[in-house]
Amino acid sequence: MTTHPVTETEATQASPGTAHPTRPRGRGKNVRWSIALLCFGGLAVNYLDRSTLSVALPTMSKDLHIGPETQGFILSAFFLTYALCQLPAGALLDRFGVKRVFAIGAIWWSVATVGMGLVRGVGTLVGARLLLGAGEAAGYPAPAKAVSRWFPRHERTLANSVWDNGARVGTAIALPLVTLLVSAFHWRVAFISCGLLGFLWIIGWWRLYHEPADHPKVTGEERAYIEAGGARVEETPAESAAAAQVRWRDLFRYRTVWGMMLGFFCLNYVVYFFITWFPSYLVDERGFDLLKLGFFGTVPGLVAIAGSLLGGFTADRLLRKGWSTTKVRKTCLVSGTLCSSVIALAVVVPTAAGALALLSLSYASLTFATASVASLPADVAPTAGHVASLAGIQNFASNVAGALGPIVTGYLLASSGGSYLVPLLVSGALSIVGALTYAFVIKSVEPLQAR
Template sequence: MTSHPVTGPQVTTPSGTTPPPRPRGRGKNVRWGIVVLCFGGLAVNYLDRSTLSVALPAMSKDLHIGPETQGFVLSAFFLTYAICQLPAGALLDKYGVKRVFALGAIWWSLATIGMGLVRGVGSLVGARMLLGAGEAGGYPAAAKAVSRWFPRRERTLANSVWDNGARVGTAIALPLVTALVSAFHWRIAFVVCGLLGFLWIFAWWRLYHEPADHPRLSDEEREYIEAGGARVEETPADQGDAPKVRWRDLFRYRTVWGMMLGFFCLNYVIYFFITWFPSYLVDERGFDLLSLGFFGTVPGLVAIVGSLLGGYTADRLLRKGWSITKVRKTCLISGTLCSSVIALAVVVPTASGALALLSLSYASLTFSTASVASLPADVAPSAGHVASLAGIQNFASNVAGVLGPIVTGFLLAASGGSYLVPLLVSGALSVVGALTYAFVIKRVEPLPVRA
């Protein structure tokens, strides 16, 4: 095989050798097509879960759903979504990304269509819980696919790309579902969004292959992926020496608990933007509906840029020769620490100043999420543990998703509607998250096998 010159800093592979150069030219970037597929899956995933939020005003009139019941209906999703993260990760490691991600998408698409057929609160809650169970595999599936398809020095940017599918899907839901409800009926909106899931399933089943058997993957790109530290499954010849760690034993590691606590703190703050942020702008800053529709999108757009910047920065530092521990800690600590400026939003006098601080906070959070999504592949004791760790980490983050909106509501009620205490709590948890990544996680490396 002809050798290729390598320019720039001499980055080494996990085995200590200099990696082959990045493939260039047509047909030598198949791995980025895989990321686009994962991006589409997460976009549909978040579109389907957001459909109810947009259609609920029209549904509540037909199904006689009172305000006291609407919150319960919305939160039912997160109960099964959080719990099912744990088995979803284990199933992905056991049966593979292609089959489990496709089955999960079929499940959640049918549940979305089912919400268009409900006749009352009971059936709606049931369909919403089924949706949460089906969508639980999306995050760990995308994380595992990227771990298999990308060398370590490109993995963070790739994770930031598919992670932004969540923000794009949520953004698309508002105009799409509103148009469908206005032109037809809220039941049609659920059916159309559910059918979009089947379009993605068709594309996923036809186009996704593992690196070992992808028909369009060149030898040059395959060598680049594998030599760069992609977490491919061990061959039968290697399995005798592969780490043997049971799923439940993953909870014995300090690093895993650090990953869980850190993501819990980070996601607690993110869920403020997903749930209470519009109410904050209206109640605390006096925004009207028109202003909310325009300015309320600003933090989300800035967050997309923050996520891509986080992925680019981490991979850039890796290519410059920084250790994986130093890169991950730098991005995780700086992002979560900077997000604590959310606490200052309540003391600045102007609405524009508050919006700027909130946008900075959200972008700082997404700056870190690119590295958070890479941690399971970084620390997994074997390739067969990546999705399991992603599911465990995401379980903890969605516990924060369940508790965060509830705690904020209680704090608002106790303080007479003031956002001072809720935002101070969010800022404090950002600092706790930074300290967790700094001191609880000592080194970012494959977990050692314990007797």
Template sequence: MKITTPTGAAAPAAGSPGAPPSAPVDTPRPRGRGRNVRWTIAGLCFSGLVVNYLDRSALGVALPTMAKDLHISQSTQGLVLSSFFVTYALCQLPSGWLLDKLGVKPVFALGALWWSLATASMALVRGVGSLVTTRLLMGVGEASGYPAPAKAVSRWFPARERTLANSVWDNGSRVGTALALPLITVLVAWLHWRAAFAIIGLAGLVWLAAWLKWYREPEDHPKLTEEERRYIAQGGARLESADGAPAAATSGPAQPADLRWRDLFRYRTVWGMMIGFFCLNYVIYFFITWFPSYLVDERGFDLLQLGFFGTVPGLVAILGSLAGGWSADRLLRRGWSLTKVRKTCLVSGTLGSSVIAFAVIVPTAWGALTLLSVSYATLTFSTASVASLPADVAPTPGHVASLSGIQNFASNVAGVLGPIVTGLLLTASGGSYLVPLVLSGGLSVVGALTYAFVVRRVEPLAPPAATA
């Protein structure tokens, strides 16, 4: 099928390098056993994120016990929690670039090996210094955990299924975080917090073996049928050449493939993606880091209540994420423009999460838990669309992981600042969570305004020559 631009020039076919993700060919969806390999790939990415977030969330659950053993103050706890995000945020940029250059399989595998060994080594820490060091090392390894699945889904899924597929693997973060509460609580109570870190570090190595055995690219997967391959390629997947690299640029005017990595920062859309995800992740990382301490210190939960009721927001957030992915793909199939779909999901979700600010005025613990669950669920309603933005706006398939890394870098600056700011505010206020939660609610509103007005059209970025 030949597609032409508004000027009449031929445009790349869907699925070819540089093809616009918003112009897929309407190919029937393959049905039956053996024709859904792409969803197996999504499941493999999901399980990787489960382990990834289980490892990073474990410290937040074990910290109340560890703090007593290692004599760590509240303000220092904030420093320990945020140290992970320093290297995690900084390594997003090279991680995305490496994924585009070397491919998903080797880079994600190396990251999993690195973070699993760093997690296991936390069983050996003797004080704040060694604890911070292991967290810094873990951040380096886990940096590939977000852009790698985003890159894989952009290549394995047609545009009409991309948002739901992204919500599937992204839910691994919610499942991993939710599992951390009961699992780490049981391990700490039954064995010791040192044993808990050793066990979950081993779990990462088990997943690594599965990844190395089963992940392949669409070009060379032995179980991919020709029917499903056609459905993926003609449906707008961001496929590359057989070696995984973008097609070479032709001579003449600047092509999208000529766009350098640093040139991506010249676009308003990219800055809107960065600011919006910063605000969204500031709130999400409250749930990952300080949420268990909030339930214990502010609402009086004991260890058993924490392990049981503390999982509720994470479980509700899983439903919110799936609803966001399903809704976005449903609206696309009904003919909504990509810009309208993305902005509807992003703005409504981030704005709805601002109810976290009202948790401080609710008198009962269960009322506060309900508001926190709603806040988390509306945030995750947006995250599937956030994860899809890099594939939506990348000028070529060879820029998807780079854009994902840039977006995630900005979001995890919030991971660095959030735990520190919360810890300092708690210390200054004598342990009150009033200001930290109100600040989170305010940033949710800022994020909604950013997605509404800073991000304009959701479409592939034009090369510099076209912009000029």
């Protein structure tokens, strides 16, 4: 077994006592955080565009004569191409670079969003939805790779939590924005407007994103700080030779990769309960009316944003204190997923307030762990040219759970007469399975060795 040649990076990641380089201070020496915010904007638009249909569907279904059974198929069609295209999207990002591939993906999904505003029937709507999923597949592995190149190891988790919160912000603003556009104009205007918003972000991305070595505003001091801190920068000739030893398909031979996939599958299964069935739970199980739903239904999402930032801050703080990468990741991943299992207790507490508190804690615990999940590809990639590939593989597994979770929950509700007891018990059990996976299936968090 031959180890890859990035000995400095590997030593930085594996040695608990390694001293971190001094952070540059002063104006103009934190360009890397503008990159994280740029990725945040991209993911916010990504989730806004995918959520537009959910908000506009009740109105457009009347115009296009779409029945309830067909609506479910249209909504789920997105996940078919989105999950499958995670795999090639990651490989393309590693091969052709973040700037180009993320821009092409954004153009693709923006065109598909505008196209949904022009459809005349179910067939073209399903086609546009499938195209949307394929284009949006770059939305997760691209920021993960960008952060791996721009941030030292001990700042990477917080940076990942910044862009990952774009998903929650984009989903949150979709409801009021799309509702306003549909009510004031037409559902077609809502799709076209949201699609055009994507093109505005693309212009900003193309003008503002550069690699650390090429950015016109980054100082030599900041660049040195990024590289000395273990950022996964451009491959050296030696790394390129090592990359040839670990082909894309070879990544599936590693126990760590399967642990990443299974762990994120379990975590995202529970996350999708909040994205899909959570409003129905509040209405059906806790008797919320629309007013209460609109006000209290936003609480878990807001708490989840704080949980994500806390997860990023905590992990980076522990790394700076000298904890090993393995100890930090396992601490955050296991504690976050294990704590999220309190979702199972929401069905037994007597009050709606108590249930809402438990659900908020569960969602925040999930996002606390997600900050470290997004950092795993950069932590374990054998070379810098494998980061996005691993991110795509990991996110593929998570979106299989995203597609299956709502279906399984619906089936369990139907078979139990509408009771949420079993669905939430299953979610809680999967949280525990996820914690056990991160604890025992992944042995150590370090760069994979070429075989």
